[in-house]
Amino acid sequence: MSAKKKTQEIGKSQKILHNVYLIEKGEKQILATKSRYGSHYGEKKFGEFREWIPSRSKLAAMLLRGYRIDIRPDWKVLYLGAASGTTVSHLADIVEKGVIYAVEYSAKPFTKLIELAEERRNIIPLLEDASKPQRYSGxxxxVDFIYQDIAQKNQVEIFLDNIRMFLKKGGEGLIMVKARSIDSTAEPPEVFEGVLKKLSRRVKVVASDTLEYHRDHIFVHVWG
Ligand SMILES: C[S@@+](CC[C@H](N)C(=O)[O-])C[C@H]1O[C@@H](n2cnc3c(N)ncnc32)[C@H](O)[C@@H]1O
Structure with a gap:
């Protein structure tokens, strides 16, 4: 099949970030990263693109909501709650000249994260507890960017501790907050208000919004 034919099949594409594209595919518009690697979690590959599925990745859901953080190709990233590397794999396509320190404390998903890191040199997997940052401070x-998606009661405190220890001056952070993990009895808007208040005392809250595909979650973008 010629390159031209492939391009026609996936329709027009619009670059929204380094190596991130919105692509017309039939009636739909999908999100994808430009990648020289194969599929990692069952996502479709077409030509040089890997589909980035928003129901599997909160970062993809945030981008599809229209919110952008200009993640640069040379950024150093600390990723807390990497699981098996679904979102890490796409972020690694973006920070192709940088590095991702990917922290995960559960051994089961970590095995798959190691497979990903063996294939890609810009991922350093760490089997560690994000609530004990001093253990990986050596x-x-x-870093330029701290991303957190751990769905824990004290996830805000863990995020702030990691910011204090590892975020460069002028660096950015992004936390995915799950209301029910913080308080399963309170109404989500009430939980989110408390989270934003707590964050504002220590960092500048730049934006926050709900996420489609992930019920009772918000993202919060902060500057350290
Ligand atoms: C919602 S999943 C992460 C999904 C992943 N961010 C993605 O988009 O591909 C949350 C993960 O955080 C991990 N986790 C929760 N608390 C943690 C902690 N204190 N330290 C490290 N990992 C933690 C869990 O084991 C789980 O794999």
Whole structure:
């Protein structure tokens, strides 16, 4: 099949970030990263693109909501709650000249994360507890961006501790907050208000919004 034919099949594409595209596919518009690697979690590959599925990745859901963080190709990233590497794999396509320190404390998904890291040199997997940042302070350097998706009661405190230890001056952070993990009895808007208040005392809250595909979640973008 010629390259031209392939391009026609996936329709027009619009670059929204480094290596991230919105692509017309039939009636739909899908999100994808430009990648020289194969599929990692069953996502479709077409030509040089890997589909980035928003129901599997809160970062994809945020981008499809229209919110952008200009993640640069040389950024150093600390990722807390990497699981098996679904979102890490796409982020690694973006920070192709940078590095991702990917922290996950559960051994089961970590096995798949290691497979991903064996294939890609810009991922450093760490089997560690994000609530004990001093345990990985000998490995993780100062970073440009801290991403957290751990769905824990004290996830805000864990995020702030990691910011204090590892975020460069002028660095950015993004936390995916799950209302029910913080308080299963309170109404989500009430939980979110408390989270934003707590964050505002220590960092600048730039934006926050709900996420489609992930019920009772918000993202919060902060500057350290
Ligand atoms: C919602 S999943 C993450 C999905 C992943 N961010 C993605 O988009 O591909 C949450 C993960 O955080 C991990 N986790 C929860 N608390 C943690 C902690 N204190 N330290 C490290 N990992 C943690 C869980 O084991 C789980 O794999």
């Amino acid at each position: 490995i993780v350097e100062k």
